[in-house]
Amino acid sequence: MNAPHPPKVAGIDPTVPTPAHTVAPASPTHDAGPSADTTPSVPAPAAPAPGALLQDRLAGWVSDLTTLHELTERLCRTDALEPALEELLRAGSALVGARRGLVVLEPGDGLGPRTTLGLGLGRADLGHMETVPRGSLPYGALLDTGANTGSGTNTATSTGTSAEIVHADLLAEDGLDPRHREVAARLGYAASYALPLSAASGRLGAAVWLYDEPAEPDEHRRHLIGLYVRHAAEHLALLVEVERARARTATITEELLPSRLPRVPGVQLAARHRTGPRGGGDWYDALPLPDAALGLSVGSVTGSGPSAVAAMGRLRASLRAYAVMEGEDPVAVLSDLELLLRLTEPARSATALFAYCEPALRKVTLAGAGHSPPLLIGERRTEFAETSVSAPLGMLACWEAPSVEVQAEAGETVLLYTDGLLHRTGDPMDRAFARLHAAAASIPRSLRSDPGAMADHVLRTVLPGGLDAADSEEDVVLLAARFD
Structure with missing residues (x-):
């Protein structure tokens, strides 16, 4: 068993670069009199200009909104289920700072469609993950009950109708399923962050992003990905209904x-x-x-x-x-x-x-x-x-x-x-x-x-x-x- 060590915090690779907002330091003044000391002195740090902190905070908010606007706009341009799921994974990867991930579409009403799509994971990788007992998967609890569960260093939090499951250091967890440990070592991921896909119509599935090293997104990044996933889930719910309508029409056509x-x-x-x-x-x-x-x-x-x-x-x-x-x-x-x-x-x-x-x-x-x-x-x-x-x-x-x-x-x-x-x-x-x-x-x-x-x-x-x-x-x- 690996020795436990403090996880690092995952960063964000925004699609829209955050502009730098700095305040120019005040120019130092020197006494020009004859008795003035000509030895250069280090100027004292200039005090922030009035409102500079508020300006930087507002600039950060604008940057976050700009990033979310661009990501959600790209998502809304998708008109089919599979491209929308791929866009969700790419955007979430940028927001939480993970290189790989997967989304499991499994509507709670049982009417389908059901599919699993990976980012940076091949068919064989997804097949290996399917061999892990469902309840031990990084997102399994979100699909089965939607309730918050936790074991070892796994943490799960819930706010309203949203929940998250964080495995900050999978291989250091005492209660990790042996098969999950084996698959994680084979695929080379050491941490995961999972969110449910839930719309007004009900549960749609879950999305999880995988880190190569022990990591977890900080509170700010969790807030951003939560906003994005809530919007994405409503868009996916519409595409699910479209897909169901197409399937019903195709079935009727074939029967005729x-x-x-x-x-x-x-x-x-x-x-x-x-x-x-x-x-x-x-x-x-x-x-x-x-x-x-x-x-x-x-x-x-x-x-x-x-x-x-x-x-x-x-x-x-x-x-x-x-x-x-x-x-x-x-x-x-x-x-x-x-x-x-x-x-x-x-x-x-x-x-x-x-x-x-x-x-x-x-x-x-x-x-x-x-x-x-x-x-x-x-x-x-x-x-x-x-x-x-x-x-x-x-x-x-x-x-x-x-x-x-x-x-x-x-x-x-x-x-x-x-x-x-x-x-x-x-x-x-x-x-x-x-x-x-x-x-x-x-x-x-x-x-x-x-x-x-x-x-x-x-x-x-x-x-x-x-x-x-x-x-x-x-x-x-x-x-x-x-x-x-």
């Missing part, structure tokens, strides 16, 4: 889409779907039809959010009914769908593409309403089907467009997609179409027997550099049908 694709002899199917943060109205469907036929559809309802998701569900369900009754005539299917949309939801429009597939003949009859043409991918050709240009559903008094027949060869794949795939690229439409064509043409031969692998390749190639991230504004749908 097929949970699995049908198995139809002569054709293999695969689908990929990416939902935007507000929830969009893109859909896909694959429906077995009489006479061993197959109906394929993709489409997009205008708008975003729960109303667009609900409209998408109604439109997709209606299209399935029309496909069962008259699927062999795609123009009739879309005409009925357009009439329904115009009568029941006159303020909304949609694009759609419906394809009637006969796998035994490898023949596809399709019609589109303002939708991008499907892509035919094979060993000897990669080309867009030449569908006629037509208006979206709900835009004209009466929609009408001719159908197109596509004859596929054995081993060829028909790729249906929504416009979100093109919009996520950020390119003009002509370049986006060229990018999609190049991505389809570059599919390796080893992947062409698997429509799912082909769809994944197209996504990775068309949307590189994170454009396929879940928080993109546009929905994306890919539906691939490979004919045997």
Whole structure:
């Protein structure tokens, strides 16, 4: 056991440097008479000017407020949960003078989201900390009960609804959990300072900063970090609600889409779907039809959010009914769908593409309403089907467009997609179409027997550099049908 020694006080590395406020010393006066002693003398320290102490104190307050204003402004510019947590850790690190830290998001209502994020700690480091018994972690008591606990040199204080847990010298504590001692030695931290994340809506989690040597923030630094964390917790509470709303919308969207694709002899199917943060109205469907036929559809309802998701569900369900009754005539299917949309939801429009597939003949009859043409991918050709240009559903008094027949060869794949795939690229439409064509043409031969692998390749190639991230504004749908 290490010998106990007095902890030092951690300083602060402010993001805004504190201006120096000094008072110039009064100039010494000398007697110019002939009897004056010419030997230089050390002037006595000048007394502070009236109000100098008050001026310095006010200057310190202004500096603190400036620092907090800059940090909270940077935090408020974050619009997603993970960047906000990262900013919280960086700002807290500067305020308490610690190099590393972690934040545990664990809302008290149990509804999530739950996550752990580290500053200066890798995934393996966080994994080591998770092996420590929860009650022995530097922040464990804040998550379990929020009550103040203490053992050894650990101190915990509480003011109102805020609390803190300070381990000024972990390795010198008699009651430290052996596993915690082992992990602290492995990761190289000797002290910690933890604060709860609590908002008006309840507990959100806890944040802890780790010191490489025995240390603790002084009272002034604790006051600053307390002010900052209280503001940060309210901002995080709003982002948690946004994240929950996004998750609920995404869940509803997924439930409105097929949970699995049908198995139809002569054709293999695969689908990929990416939902935007507000929830969009893109859909896909694959429906077995009489006479061993197959109906394929993709489409997009205008708008975003729960109303667009609900409209998408109604439109997709209606299209399935029309496909069962008259699927062999795609123009009739879309005409009925357009009439329904115009009568029941006159303020909304949609694009759609419906394809009637006969796998035994490898023949596809399709019609589109303002939708991008499907892509035919094979060993000897990669080309867009030449569908006629037509208006979206709900835009004209009466929609009408001719159908197109596509004859596929054995081993060829028909790729249906929504416009979100093109919009996520950020390119003009002509370049986006060229990018999609190049991505389809570059599919390796080893992947062409698997429509799912082909769809994944197209996504990775068309949307590189994170454009396929879940928080993109546009929905994306890919539906691939490979004919045997």
